[in-house]
Amino acid sequence: MTKWLTFVAACWLIVTALISGPGAVSAQTLRIGLAEDPDMLDPTLSRTFVSYVVRTALCDKLFDIGLEQEIVPQLATQWEWTDDKRGLIIKLRPGVKFHDGEPFDAAAVKFSIERHLTMPGSTRKSDISAISRVEIIDDHTVKLVLLTPFAPLLAQLAAAAGTMISPKAAQAAGENFGSHPVCAGPFKFVERVAQDRIVLERFADYWDKDKIKLERIVYLPIPDTTVRLANLQSGGLDLAGVAATDLDTVRKDPRLKLAAVSGIGYSGITINVANGERSKTPMGRDARVRQALELSIDREALNQVVFNGEFEPGNQWVPPTNPYYVKELPIPARDVAKAKALLAAAVAPNPVVAMTVTNNPVVLQTAQVIQAMAKESGFDIRIQATEFASALQLAAKGDFEAFMLGWTGRVDPDGNIYNLVTCNSPFNDGHYCNPEVDRELDAARKVDTRVDRLAHYRNVAEHILQDLPIIYLYHAKWLYAASARLSGFIPYPDGVIRPQGLQLE
Amino acid sequence: MTTFLLRRLALVLPTLFFVSVLIFGLQQLLPGDPALAMAGEDRDPAVIAFLRQKYHLDEPFPVRYLLWVEGVLAGDLGESIRIKRPVRDLVLEKLPVTAELAALAIVIALSIGLPMGILAAVKNDSAVDYAATMVALWGRSIPNFWLGILLILLFSVEWGLLPASGFVSPAESLSRNLATLIMPAFVLGNAIAAVMMRHTRSAMLEVLSSDYVRTARAKGLSETRVVLHHALRNALVPVITLGALEFGELLSGAVLTEQVFTIPGFGKLIVDAVFNRDYAVVQGVVLCTALAFILLNLFADVAYVLINPRLRE
Numbered sequence: 001m002t003k004w005l006t007f008v009a010a011c012w013l014i015v016t017a018l019i020s021g022p023g024a025v026s027a028q029t030l031r032i033g034l035a036e037d038p039d040m041l042d043p044t045l046s047r048t049f050v051s052y053v054v055r056t057a058l059c060d061k062l063f064d065i066g067l068e069q070e071i072v073p074q075l076a077t078q079w080e081w082t083d084d085k086r087g088l089i090i091k092l093r094p095g096v097k098f099h100d101g102e103p104f105d106a107a108a109v110k111f112s113i114e115r116h117l118t119m120p121g122s123t124r125k126s127d128i129s130a131i132s133r134v135e136i137i138d139d140h141t142v143k144l145v146l147l148t149p150f151a152p153l154l155a156q157l158a159a160a161a162g163t164m165i166s167p168k169a170a171q172a173a174g175e176n177f178g179s180h181p182v183c184a185g186p187f188k189f190v191e192r193v194a195q196d197r198i199v200l201e202r203f204a205d206y207w208d209k210d211k212i213k214l215e216r217i218v219y220l221p222i223p224d225t226t227v228r229l230a231n232l233q234s235g236g237l238d239l240a241g242v243a244a245t246d247l248d249t250v251r252k253d254p255r256l257k258l259a260a261v262s263g264i265g266y267s268g269i270t271i272n273v274a275n276g277e278r279s280k281t282p283m284g285r286d287a288r289v290r291q292a293l294e295l296s297i298d299r300e301a302l303n304q305v306v307f308n309g310e311f312e313p314g315n316q317w318v319p320p321t322n323p324y325y326v327k328e329l330p331i332p333a334r335d336v337a338k339a340k341a342l343l344a345a346a347v348a349p350n351p352v353v354a355m356t357v358t359n360n361p362v363v364l365q366t367a368q369v370i371q372a373m374a375k376e377s378g379f380d381i382r383i384q385a386t387e388f389a390s391a392l393q394l395a396a397k398g399d400f401e402a403f404m405l406g407w408t409g410r411v412d413p414d415g416n417i418y419n420l421v422t423c424n425s426p427f428n429d430g431h432y433c434n435p436e437v438d439r440e441l442d443a444a445r446k447v448d449t450r451v452d453r454l455a456h457y458r459n460v461a462e463h464i465l466q467d468l469p470i471i472y473l474y475h476a477k478w479l480y481a482a483s484a485r486l487s488g489f490i491p492y493p494d495g496v497i498r499p500q501g502l503q504l505e
Numbered sequence: 506m507t508t509f510l511l512r513r514l515a516l517v518l519p520t521l522f523f524v525s526v527l528i529f530g531l532q533q534l535l536p537g538d539p540a541l542a543m544a545g546e547d548r549d550p551a552v553i554a555f556l557r558q559k560y561h562l563d564e565p566f567p568v569r570y571l572l573w574v575e576g577v578l579a580g581d582l583g584e585s586i587r588i589k590r591p592v593r594d595l596v597l598e599k600l601p602v603t604a605e606l607a608a609l610a611i612v613i614a615l616s617i618g619l620p621m622g623i624l625a626a627v628k629n630d631s632a633v634d635y636a637a638t639m640v641a642l643w644g645r646s647i648p649n650f651w652l653g654i655l656l657i658l659l660f661s662v663e664w665g666l667l668p669a670s671g672f673v674s675p676a677e678s679l680s681r682n683l684a685t686l687i688m689p690a691f692v693l694g695n696a697i698a699a700v701m702m703r704h705t706r707s708a709m710l711e712v713l714s715s716d717y718v719r720t721a722r723a724k725g726l727s728e729t730r731v732v733l734h735h736a737l738r739n740a741l742v743p744v745i746t747l748g749a750l751e752f753g754e755l756l757s758g759a760v761l762t763e764q765v766f767t768i769p770g771f772g773k774l775i776v777d778a779v780f781n782r783d784y785a786v787v788q789g790v791v792l793c794t795a796l797a798f799i800l801l802n803l804f805a806d807v808a809y810v811l812i813n814p815r816l817r818e
Contacts, residue, residue, distance in 0.1 A: 120559075178588075194595055222671075226654060234665055389541070393541055419547070
């Protein structure tokens with residue numbers, strides 16, 4: 001028996017030794033932990049946020065955002081709106097090359113945007129559907145002609161829809177472009193092992209190469225936050241997002257440093273106000289019941305209990321620190337007496353509310369805190385923890401009363417509200433419909449100064465905070481732990497890691 | 506022997522057919538619309554409609570099943586909706602990882618379970634026997650994910666000896682490959698070792714009290730030779746069955762362990778596919794693991810015969 005065991009072990013060692021090779025990790029290889037394995041890396045077809053995180057190192061966009069969420073040029077150098085706001089003239093950066101050596105020019109912009117607009121299954125189409133055509137003015141100037149004025153366009157072009165790809169490579173690869181994306185970003189694609197790693201290496205001809213110090217980036221999907229943290233502590237990762245509950249551990253560990261920034265998304269409770277039979281509850285029918293629920297919640301206490309006070313409480317679709325936050329309508333203080341009075345006025349002193357939540361420990365804890373707070377006003381909240389994909393389907397079908405869900409957020413405020421509350425929008429699960437809100441949101445799309453847009457959003461907020469189709473709760477922060485060896489890391493509000501300036505010591 | 510093998514092989518196809526219908530049917534019972542789950546946060550209706558049509562999600566169940574079977578017979582297991590790669594490639598990529606982990610786990614299980622089982626039988630009712638039984642009980646009752654996290658905290662975070670998770674191919678570096686696999690393999694092997702120890706112990710106790718062992722002792726053979734050469738060989742039959750079954754189970758994916766250690770094997774592939782409603786991947790992986798399981802059972806049957814000549818008749 002011992003002989004047999006020795007034989008098996010020896011065989012295994014010999015076989016593995018025969019095919020083994022060197023495995024040294026370069027000093028400038030940055031290992032980034034991702035919360036999940038990205039879907040395809042095709043900028044037109046990809047549907048997940050983590051894919052966008054990886055693509056940010058691979059693919060430059062026409063524009064990017066700065067730390068204050070301002071639009072900054074990336075592959076564009078200048079831009080100008082036409083007088084009727086139906087045309088955007090963009091000057092392009094000269095001397096830029098794609099990873100396959102092809103030049104980046106106006107034809108590449110036209111190709112990329114047309115691909116986003118017309119490719120079957122494109123998830124970018126809805127972001128830039130306002131564009132009717134792309135005109136090439138000269139080699140380095142394009143004009144985007146719009147169907148109607150659309151102020152969020154620049155923000156869309158500073159996100160996934162502004163990603164530029166090599167026309168030659170995309171035409172050759174067709175639908176399979178995502179398995180080997182060729183763009184004009186600081187890193188080029190090397191390999192991907194599904195659920196294991198994505199490896200990129202420095203692109204020598206990058207237009208802004210002086211800012212790139214790393215040789216390689218390896219993205220490792222590690223869904224479990226405990227394991228991700230253990231990897232950071234043991235040196236298996238150099239940079240990764242961490243949970244709010246792990247911040248103390250990160251702060252106490254000399255091997256790690258913490259970085260945090262307010263995000264642009266929100267978490268809230270969507271109420272079914274008109275989607276099928278399950279909207280016919282006191283909560284769905286009477287805004288006073290929804291107002292009572294809002295007044296029952298102490299958002300600051302929720303933040304302290306569940307998120308160690310790290311997140312940002314909020315009552316609107318953008319955080320209170322955002323320039324588009326309507327300051328005249330601040331977070332209401334908890335007021336149980338007023339909540340009870342509202343419930344009495346609505347003739348529903350003890351409403352029973354089924355609240356669907358996704359099956360995640362933090363979400364469940366948030367729901368339990370809300371349940372306990374609302375109980376004092378007379379609410380009987382029954383938490384229904386449901387697996388994510390099932391919950392989405394139930395919500396779309398209207399098979400819910402209240403659904404606690406987060407939204408990752410968009411740079412332009414329009415992206416956090418328009419499709420979530422306008423009549424007949426694809427993800428307005430509660431089927432809220434207020435023509436006045438629609439009119440104001442449409443108007444906010446057509447003006448481009450911050451003051452003018454904010455005026456429209458003020459009108460929207462007055463309706464939304466009265467009708468409460470969504471009770472906004474808090475805005476998560478992006479929390480990162482980085483190896484003490486890593487320098488130059490600046491977290492951005494969109495949660496995307498930019499490789500520029502990163503260096504390992 | 507040949508007839509026996511042929512008869513067993515003839516059962517493979519109907520079993521696989523049954524498994525495929527079952528998994529295909531059960532998946533339809535899963536709540537959650539795959540197109541909706543795949544469409545991303547924006548849930549663009551045009552994208553949802555496109556996905557439904559492209560992946561035949563709008564066709565009735567029998568049509569979808571036949572389309573899938575047609576593909577399988579032509580060697581095409583379909584395409585992952587999520588990452589747009591052929592399922593066949595994913596299976597071929599993950600199988601060696603899971604197989605290596607499973608093999609290592611079995612080696613660990615054998616190296617712990619067999620000697621402990623033998624010792625416990627030879628020193629029956631002694632302190633050694635009780636200690637071995639306690640270790641076995643511990644091994645079986647400790648949850649894999651918990652032991653996994655404990656090991657990570659100890660060996661990776663505290664002592665910095667082993668990588669906390671991930672996988673390095675042996676083609677890249679053998680030492681790092683072993684370093685990434687040793688903890689998950691131990692977690693899996695530890696649980697199997699416990700069962701193996703109990704099986705070995707009871708089989709050995711039975712064999713040690715048989716006539717031929719008494720004869721061997723009477724011939725004046727050393728106790729070591731009696732135990733290891735004469736008794737163990739016969740006691741191995743149930744242990745082999747167990748080993749083959751456990752190995753098959755490991756091949757179908759050590760779901761929790763692969764999740765904790767982020768090992769990109771079958772277990773992780775299938776869990777992610779279920780949560781993302783990536784049906785083609787689930788079907789492909791289940792079909793392959795069912796096939797592996799059937800073949801391993803067959804292997805166990807053949808191994809009995811080889812080890813115990815009396816069964817050759």
